Amino acid sequence: MKKIQRAVSRTVVGSALVLGAAACSDQFLTVTNPNVIDAATVDPASGSATLALSAQQNFATAYGWLAMYGGWFTGEVNVSDTFPTRNEFGFRTISDLNGSLNTDVWAPISLAIASAKTVLDLDLPTPTTNINLARAATFRGFAILQMASDFCTGTLSSGAELTTTQLLDSASFWLTRGVDVGKANASADGIALSNAALVGRARAKLQKGDNAGAAADAALVPSGFEYNMRYTDDANSRTRLSNRLYQFSFDRGSISVAPWYRQNDPRVPSRAPGSGTAGPQDAVPGGFYQQAKFTGYASNIRLASKLEADYIAAEASANVATQLALIAARRSANGLAAYAGATDAASVKTELYNQRAMEFFLEGKRVADFRRSPASVVSITAAGQPYFKPGYANTGTQTCYPLPRAERDNNPNTAGK
Template sequence: MKNLRRAAKRTAIGSALLLGAAGCSDKFITVTNPDVIDASTVDFNSRAAELAATTQQNYAVALGWLSIYGGWFSEEANVSDTFPTRNEFGLRNITDQNTSLNTEVWTLISRVVQAGKAVADLDLPNPTTNINLARASTFRAFGMLQIATDFCQGSFSSSAPLTTAQVLDSAIFWFSKGYDVGKANNTADGIALSNAALVGRARAKLQKGDNAGAAADAALVPADFVFNMRYTDDAGNRGRLSNIQWQMSFDRGAISVAPWYRQDDPRVTYRVPGQTTANPQDPVPGGFYQQTKFPSYAAPVRLASKLEANYIAAEASGDVQAQLALIAARRSANGRPAYSGPTDAASVKTELYNQRALEFYLEGRRVADMRRSPSSVTTITPAGQPYFKPGYGNVGTNTCYPLPRPETDNNPNFPK
């Protein structure tokens, strides 16, 4: 009883102090939420550089994840992961309720497009030469292109459903903006962005079937041009700043090099079972083959290059001799024997796609190849055949990803 009386006394004194303080000032009980910013107090035009850099970094994050999911989907990699949602990509049987589809694929790439829009909507000085507009436009376009190549349909800013052709048209528009503004900016950074946009526009035109336009853009890309996405080994922020392909290969062991890619080719390097530095998150038949193309958290990922422009030009030309010349050059450069297969147009195009597959392994290109010319991609398990892991059933018929249910349910412009 004595302890209860003491507690009651302390409570009464504390209440009196609070009431007294409140009577003369509310400062004592006022709490400021540091995460709430009054938009009216922020001059977004003065923060254009940060917003443009955010667009670029958002794409760096999304590219890593989409390269992994696209790698599983197109069988660049086997899914050595237990997540059912990730195995749906390997199975090519993805439901719109797949949580990984929403959080690790759609949300990340749509965030790129929206961030780029935030910069485009600003009242920027010197808009025809502004480096921030060049950067935001270029990476907004790359985000749109990835949606066009990987998803069955698209949507920007809660728009109505967009067809693949409409998304490609939007990407081409923003690549043109990035190219024009970057070139007019005429700094090293601006020129690099303009050339990256040029490669992106060529890729988008090829995907759309505008072969003449794709070839024309590819021809303008300077010799030896390469634009890499940069990553850093930041232990405190690896999800945002580090190379996720390395993390999913060496921390989680979720990416195993698929059988067709286990060649004696320097473009796809790996460690064989028994020599890996991590165990697979889910043991896979035949053992875990650990990719080493991306050998660290800081390993860059190639975004655009003259090499890709050369592949685009060769494919767009439809010229078998031009394609054979590029095939011969790339096989020789990588120490491979000369191509000795059939030389009819379909066979040569398949070999061109095989060389592309090795060149751009886990760089987010293969799903586009599958959709652009399915008959030229012969390195995947046909629909209806057993999945490489027992107990999962047969491979499905998906050729692209559905939009996730949260997007279609919450977007007021989607039919219900």
């Protein structure tokens, strides 16, 4: 056994990397740390599978945070939490000094992006078919896509401030690599990653306004496809490894299903006040409606699916008949009466978005919907209207999150801007 001389100078990865080292010495007051690795003993290439899985887990952790904060921001759920910083998301007036913005939202998604890059920067064998590169590219792409969807601007690896369009282009670049390498790998895992990346790229193109490209990608997704982020019930690491939406429903009653979503639709199950397994962390006018979509710490959260591809294709088509056909099919599949509203283009698109809202409730997609077509998102509180809780400002005009001040202050390429 030898004494550890220095800490790892490489990018820190998540808990998927098992840290271990031992040291002994007869020197007086020598202290060793079993959780510090000698950088000289680490071969990143040989550990690329662990690094890639860690990047995937970093994304899974961030995805739960973004789904919850996006739910508050777009009115999927009411903020039954006392934190003023979380209520800022609810009434859409988020300060760039907001600590939750930086710690809960920005930092996790930035870590997911950076840790995937660690793998992609390695000189790995068979790069055109390497499953670890397929995994890292796919989750770097999805992480950048979430940043592009939820933040007004973003940065990658302490680089310059990027616009939404630039972020979407970057997401598409990495998702394309995920599509190609995963497909060429040809294993079941590789094909699943490839199809997930294909859905992500279709989403990015739709968000950018490339309807033809979005429809083309969506058409390639196989029938019945679904890719879920998996979580575990680990009592020692629930903030990292467990389902965030369940944790903040049960451990901390912070999310209450908003009134618009209480439509007896099987896609958005909830428990009425008094019938749930926990009460609200903060009083909620009208009662606390606990979400019942995610029923445990180990509940999956859907990331990509053929169902989403169908919605992307229908929206991208801008064809009323195509959209009405999907609306009819989804309402019927969920035991709902046929759509009986107006059939002009704007009304049908709104109904398509209403169905999307139910399908992908608390799956981190609603902020993108709101930014892409705000007139079609009728479930959100209009700017200037009172917040549902007394004692707070009226609802603001934000449609996306600001870059945190901490990023501006610490990133040399954004400092002072």
